[in-house]
Amino acid sequence: xxNKIGKYIxxxxxxxxxxxxxxxDKLYVSRxxxxxxxxxxxxxxxxxxxxxxxxxxxxxxxxxxxxxKEISDISKKKKKSLALGLFFMSCLVIxxxxxxxxxxxxxxxxxxxxxxxxxxxxxxxxxx
Numbered sequence: 356x357x358n359k360i361g362k363y364i365x366x367x368x369x370x371x372x373x374x375x376x377x378x379x380d381k382l383y384v385s386r387x388x389x390x391x392x393x394x395x396x397x398x399x400x401x402x403x404x405x406x407x408x409x410x411x412x413x414x415x416x417x418x419x420x421x422x423x424k425e426i427s428d429i430s431k432k433k434k435k436s437l438a439l440g441l442f443f444m445s446c447l448v449i450x451x452x453x454x455x456x457x458x459x460x461x462x463x464x465x466x467x468x469x470x471x472x473x474x475x476x477x478x479x480x481x482x483x
Contacts, residue, residue, distance in 0.1 A: 358395030365393040367411040
């Protein structure tokens with residue numbers, strides 16, 4: 356069973372630093388009733404739910420909008436993080452391909468020369 360209402364009641368109660376007993380006293384219900392609502396065992400009827408919203412000072416619709424926005428913000432952060440990761444991976448691949456190409460094309464063309472002799476008369480032999 357979907358427990359959005361129970362989560363709403365619990366979140367709002369805790370945000371206001373109320374215990375289940377304190378909220379129950381304000382609504383004229385038992386602490387066990389509040390516990391059942393929060394755990395999704397039961398739901399308050401419409402009239403009682405309106406009282407819950409009044410006592411907690413927030414509407415369920417506003418709570419849902421806030422939660423949707425939080426989820427949307429998290430989703431945007433994940434997308435941004437993923438895009439940044441893909442960018443860096445692409446750069447790494449491009450650099451790897453570039454250095455591999457450079458190494459393959461210059462490795463056989465590198466020549467080592469042996470220079471022998473004294474300062475004024477030097478002999479250069481062809482590359483190895």
